[in-house]
Amino acid sequence: MSILEINQLNKTYSNGFVALKNIDLTINKGEIFALLGPNGAGKTTLISAVCGIVNASSGSILVGGHDNVKNYRDARRMIGLVPQELTTDAFITVWDTIKFSQRLFGADYDPEYLEQILKNLSLWDKKNNQIRTLSGGMKRRVLIAKALSHKPDILFLDEPTAGVDVDLRKDMWDQMRVLRESGVTIILTTHYIEEAEDMADRVGVINGGEIILVEDKKSLMKKMGRKQLTVELKEPLDQLPSGLTDYDVQVQDGTLTYTYDSLREEFGVDDFLCTLHDAGLKYKDVQTRQSSLEEIFVELVKR
Amino acid sequence: MNINGILAIYMFEMSRFRRTLFQSVASPVISTSLYFVVFGSAIGSRIQQIDGISYGSFIVPGLIMLSVLTQSVSNASFGIYFPRFSGTIYEILSAPLSYLEVVLAYVGAAATKSFVLGLLILGTAYFFVDMEIQRPIWMMIFLVLTCTTFSLFGFIIGLWADGFEKLQIIPLLVITPLTFLGGSFYSISMLPPIWQKISMINPVVYLISGFRWSFYGKGDVSVGLSLGMILVFLLICISILSYLFKTGYRLKE
Incomplete structure (x- = not known):
């Protein structure tokens, strides 16, 4: 069953740069999908278009059957986004920021659920710390906690392990698997191939704004291997x-x-x-x- | 309607106000007190009454407007500019919120802050001068309308600005001069005829005049004209904003 359908999506930036060309992509419910591509291939633009941060030039995006423009509220409620850059507020506490995210997405304040997220991400003892006092790896996990705060069905991770050390990376992969067990669909972009090789069920390769290939990881490795x-x-x-x-x-x-x-x-x-x-x-x-x-x-x- | 989302942004913005409560409150209160000491007591005692009102009392509405206008613009512009600058805007844009809701939250918070500030300055004024507010309800209406309109204006500036310098430019180069020349410290009727005419193209004249009318029953222009001008300015801000949102200006590519 598909949870995300992208049809004939095009994006040309105002400076004339063509970032996405006729993208067709279907993501199945409950899978881990890895979007691979070199820098500047269009990975972030594609995610941004789905999440409503970038306006598509043409084409349609259905999130759980909801058009992400006409029915943006229902579509966006289903999505959690962990951005590539460590963009966090500096002076508010970890707890306040995830509480903010939960309510921003229309959910009611649910302290038990937030506590559980923080514990799963080993952030519970940092809940009263201002975000600026945290290390890069912790900030990354705060962003994940924010994205999960409203119980999304789809989690987008844009280069989740960039700049994260090996131990923590393995930890995060384990957490992704736990999330998948709970029914969350995960779409990650990466240029660490081992990440895709280790985690993904399916792999898509994007280059120059075009999806070159979408394939089950095992059969891809068999076919191309x-x-x-x-x-x-x-x-x-x-x-x-x-x-x-x-x-x-x-x-x-x-x-x-x-x-x-x-x-x-x-x-x-x-x-x-x-x-x-x-x-x-x-x-x-x-x-x-x-x-x-x-x-x-x-x-x-x-x- | 995503009430939780609106409240989340509103409370977030207000918490910044609370965190910096001392600067937010102390600086306008101190500067207003200085105005009263200098203009009200030192110089004001040598100035004749204006329209039968002592000079100290006469400048109260203008002083409130001076702070409210600059604070509305700078609060609202900073409120939306900062997440754009730091990148945290991604979360607002990806949230299930309409543009109207985003504006309600940001502008609502900025307007609340300057409204509170306006009342604080009014309270401070009571310590320095005798005054009465003849039409308190109208005073509140003018204050709320002004806070809202100029917070909207500030929000537009916060969208337009692509650097911290630009955030400063409008309050510094436009709002403050217009307010000083808009009759904060004098009645327009005290000016030579030619300057009286020129003053009429200054929108702040209408704001201060209407506001002063709610205090003392007298203004430079009729209260209907004052109210009309504020509403026109409000409409202009709303139209500009809705046009900007249609194009995704500076928020979405």
Whole structure:
């Protein structure tokens, strides 16, 4: 079931910059969707258009079936946004700021719920601190707490772990999973590929304002995944045996590296190893490696 | 209508007022007291009565207007400019609030502050001069209308400004001179005829005149004209704002 539908969305800024081109995107309820793209690809503009911070030039956005322009109140109530920049007030306390957010979105003040959010985000002991006294990582969590304060159905995280250390990043990923368990749909933008690889159910790649691809993460990795088979030989090789010239093989000292497409039937691992055997080559060790999402991504963006 | 949302912004803005209560209250009270000491006692004792009112009492409505106008503009402009500057505006824009509700909250808070301030200055004035307010209800109406109108005006400036300097420019270069030349400290009838005519294009003349009428029953222009001019100015501000919102000016690309 879809919770967000973007149809033929275009955005051209007043200075003529075309930020989004004919974006079509459907997000399923309850999934974690990662939007990948290099800097300036249009990730933030896309999120801003959905949240009502940027006016789209054309196209439509349905949030839970509500048009985000005609029916903006119902649409926006369903959304929580964690912006990329650490934009917080300085002088008010953590508690006051999340209380403010809760009521801003039309919800009634619910201290028990706010307490629970702060505890989940390990901010409870900071509730009476002014925001300016917090570290960057804590401010980021305050922004998440603000976004969650009105119980949104969709949570947008714009580069949530930028500038957050490794420990805290893992923590945040765990929290995202807990949120997803509770039924919240999560859309995150990132250029940390490992983040998408680790968390996302589906991945979308945006470049130059266009969605290049939307794919289930596993099938994307399977489809695009190049595999490499590395064979360490017992004795160094001067020249490729004739049977191996058909394969995409590189020789370096005593190591053969064979790059292949895991989906293709011909020239599979089995054939390759048989050919090695037939050529009378003995090997010490065999290793395979699958390309990461990052390599896939770089390849896609280059095209 | 998102009442919770409006109240959230309103209370947030008022809490800034409370946090800086001393500056917010002390500075206008001190400066007004100084005006009374200098103009009311030192110089005023040598000035004849104006329209049968002692000079000290005569300047009270003008002094209140002087503070209310500048404070309305600077409070409201700062209120909306600061989140634009710091980036926290993202939350207001993504909230389920209409533009009207956003304006109600920000302008309501700014107008409340300057209204409270106006009453404080009035209270301070009681310590220095004898005065009576002949038409207290009209006085309140003029005060509320002025606070609202100039807070709207300030809100527009806060949208227009793209730097802190611009926030200062209008109160400093426009509001203060217009108020000083608008009859805060004198009656327009005391001016040479040519300056009387020129003064009539100063909108603040009408505000001060109407306000003074509610105190002493006399003004430079008729009370109907005063009220009419405030309402015209209010309408102009509302029209500009609704036009700005239609285009998303400085808030949304």
